Amino acid sequence: MARWQPETTQRLVVAAVDLFTEQGYDATTVAQIAERAGVTKSTFFRHFADKRELLVAGQETLCRLLTEGIAEAPAGAGPLDAVAAGLERASSALGPANRALGPRLKAAVAASTELQERDALKSVGLAAAMTAALVARGVPELVAQLAAELGVLAFKRGYAQWSEIDRDETTGLAEHALAALNDLRQATTALT
Amino acid sequence: MARWQPETTQRLVVAAVDLFTEQGYDATTVAQIAERAGVTKSTFFRHFADKRELLVAGQETLCRLLTEGIAEAPAGAGPLDAVAAGLERASSALGPANRALGPRLKAAVAASTELQERDALKSVGLAAAMTAALVARGVPELVAQLAAELGVLAFKRGYAQWSEIDRDETTGLAEHALAALNDLRQATTALT
Numbered sequence: 001m002a003r004w005q006p007e008t009t010q011r012l013v014v015a016a017v018d019l020f021t022e023q024g025y026d027a028t029t030v031a032q033i034a035e036r037a038g039v040t041k042s043t044f045f046r047h048f049a050d051k052r053e054l055l056v057a058g059q060e061t062l063c064r065l066l067t068e069g070i071a072e073a074p075a076g077a078g079p080l081d082a083v084a085a086g087l088e089r090a091s092s093a094l095g096p097a098n099r100a101l102g103p104r105l106k107a108a109v110a111a112s113t114e115l116q117e118r119d120a121l122k123s124v125g126l127a128a129a130m131t132a133a134l135v136a137r138g139v140p141e142l143v144a145q146l147a148a149e150l151g152v153l154a155f156k157r158g159y160a161q162w163s164e165i166d167r168d169e170t171t172g173l174a175e176h177a178l179a180a181l182n183d184l185r186q187a188t189t190a191l192t
Numbered sequence: 193m194a195r196w197q198p199e200t201t202q203r204l205v206v207a208a209v210d211l212f213t214e215q216g217y218d219a220t221t222v223a224q225i226a227e228r229a230g231v232t233k234s235t236f237f238r239h240f241a242d243k244r245e246l247l248v249a250g251q252e253t254l255c256r257l258l259t260e261g262i263a264e265a266p267a268g269a270g271p272l273d274a275v276a277a278g279l280e281r282a283s284s285a286l287g288p289a290n291r292a293l294g295p296r297l298k299a300a301v302a303a304s305t306e307l308q309e310r311d312a313l314k315s316v317g318l319a320a321a322m323t324a325a326l327v328a329r330g331v332p333e334l335v336a337q338l339a340a341e342l343g344v345l346a347f348k349r350g351y352a353q354w355s356e357i358d359r360d361e362t363t364g365l366a367e368h369a370l371a372a373l374n375d376l377r378q379a380t381t382a383l384t
Contacts, residue, residue, distance in 0.1 A: 120312035
């Protein structure tokens with residue numbers, strides 16, 4: 001990817017998810033996605049390695065924001081408070097276009113094992129990024145790994161709530177993610 | 193898969209992992225795997241849908257054993273104690289051949305994004321099976337999901353310890369998995 005061109009990237013993602021939803025993931029070609037987005041195939045390949053990569057658009061950005069938020073949490077913050085700071089920072093990167101895509105993305109992923117696999121590895125990557133950021137704060141590795149897993153669960157639950165369920169548009173993604181993290185924190189105490 | 197033929201299945205898995213290690217996952221064909229295992233291609237396809245499926249050989253069995261162990265835990269057992277019962281039951285399905293494969297499997301997965309994706313989705317499947325079994329015991333959904341995530345982490349850490357690190361052969365997989373679950377339980381208290 002030569003340069004960051006958010007408008008083209010977003011147009012390609014919307015075109016792809018529309019086509020996945022209309023005709024299925026397997027039947028959709030890069031040429032069709034480029035045509036729908038009004039760009040050439042070579043422009044497509046400047047933005048994405050293949051059609052599957054479309055679905056993890058922004059993953060590097062998410063990892064960076066989660067890491068930054070965790071790193072910049074106050075020195076006295078516990079692991080889950082640092083994770084909360086990461087979730088807040090990362091939530092700021094997702095806007096109305098991401099929200100509108102949620103339900104269609106979900107349908108496309110549900111219909112394709114290949115996309116489920118890519119999605120599962122994405123979660124592993126987010127957890128690894130948060131674990132590393134927590135370990136860098138001095139959190140013991142196992143505690144860091146647990147806190148990161150809770151962070152991934154909270155982000156996914158928050159995103160689902162924001163984009164699929166809560167259609168009244170009064171609550172932001174960050175609030176949903178932090179509420180989910182708080183629910184998970186409560187559930188953790190029920191475990192031990 | 194028409195019938196369960198454990199010897200042929202195992203021979204195919206060993207042949208495949210040997211070939212993945214010798215020449216890489218992408219360069220290995222179904223025909224080569226079948227030849228190495230001394231069976232025909234059609235025998236291969238009676239056991240596995242494709243070469244990637246080889247790496248999740250036994251996943252259905254694992255899911256079934258985890259579910260059974262959780263379901264049959266004593267009525268008063270807490271979520272993590274039920275998970276421990278599932279891990280014990282599932283550990284019984286893995287023998288010396290599984291242990292010997294560990295390090296080579298790890299190398300093959302580390303070298304292939306496709307295998308990492310399949311592996312990540314396998315973990316999602318194991319967590320979903322344990323979550324469902326815990327919910328069936330009356331555990332609240334969020335607590336069940338957390339306990340299941342801890343179970344997956346414990347099983348993976350226990351398997352790594354058993355197959356890659358602890359080569360003195362005095363400790364079984366179940367003991368390693370339960371020790372890992374106990375470590376995670378301790379780490380959970382440090383979270384809250």
